[in-house]
Amino acid sequence: MDALFVVFALTVALVPCSVFASDPSSLQDFCVAIDDPRFAVFVNGKFCKDPELATANDFFLAGLQIPGKTANKVGSNVTQANVAQIPGLNTLGISFARIDYAPYGLNPPHTHPRASEILTVLEGSLYVGFVTSNPVNRLISKILNQGDVFIFPVGLIHFQFNVGHTNAVALAGLSSQNPGTITIANAVFGSKPPISDDVLMKAFQVDKSVIDKLQAQFWMNNK
Template identity: 75%
Template sequence: MKGAHVLAAFVLLALSSSFASAFDPSPLQDFCVAINDPKDGVFVNGKFCRDPMLATANDFSFSGLNIPGNTSNKVGSNVTLVNVDKIPGLNTLGISLARIDFAPYGGLNPPHTHPRATEILVVLEGTLYVGFVTSNPNRLITKVLNAGDVFVFPIGLIHFQFNIGQTNAVAISGLSSQNPGVITIANAVFGSNPPINPGVLTKAFQVDKNVVSYLQKQFWVNNH
């Protein structure tokens, strides 16, 4: 019986070790400025690190987030992402941000997910209808936000923002990853390259094949 207890304790310890290693470890240095040239670099979190003694203020800064994004597209929104590709010093720090501009009434940041990040959004101007869908059962959680309001979109869940005001809207999002990634649902399903077999989509959406064919021929906007 004692042996069984020891074995159970060993299994639990092994499982806890596996769970712990499923997440990125905390950085063991102050920073790791990302560089593309591997010469004299160390590979960390998908990037090579510059010698910290050679780091400069430019490695930790970005200019231009005050400039409105171009919303003259089919969805009426524009996302200006500031991630590790824009600020090399973000490498290993697990954070990034974005400015999102919305055209007057109808500007939409379409349903999408961030596979590697939770998002926290603050509205600077305008009025946004925002929401996300939970995993099964698929419950929709929504709220109308005004300037100064904050909303959180949990990691990996489908979410959106929609301008219901008569003026431009602007929001800033913080994301818990240096490179959160984005999967825009309509683009991924109907605009993939190569296309998904129409038979799959016809069955999945329970619509006529002509509807699927029409959707696959559309030009899907990448507003990021």
């Protein structure tokens, strides 16, 4: 009984540790990001502007109603609204994005290392999904229509594909002021300098000619 109690107590003690795997809590009402420390008074994630100098524009972004340009190889465009575009998001642990898709356009498989994502379809129909972690690597996917909502858990590979012959639009909320994006194909085959052929040949179980062809591609960024 004593041993079971010790195991239980240790388990309970460790549970709160998972809570800290996110952006730090804000230490004041807001912390407008500023790059020049000469005008900073607090530090909380980034240098922060003196709250007395904050303006409405620090919390404002215009133009999200404008469709992104999708005339590219993947047929999609992500318009970001994170701390880089809205300094007032600093320390608040949230950000936003608009995703536009050409007919049969794809937001390629990618991850957000610092955020979960909630996606809402405004127009069109999307085939979306994410893959669970090793060793199962289960694909969880669904067709979404206008008004549908889907969740992508933090760090997992996910994608969206426009299955219709018309344009599609979605909005995404993310649980970080700066969620980060790792597009899988770009990172693996478009890194600079490139990953060794020997590593990629063994990882993907293909010969060097296939790796060379993939590395020779122009891996564009739709962000």
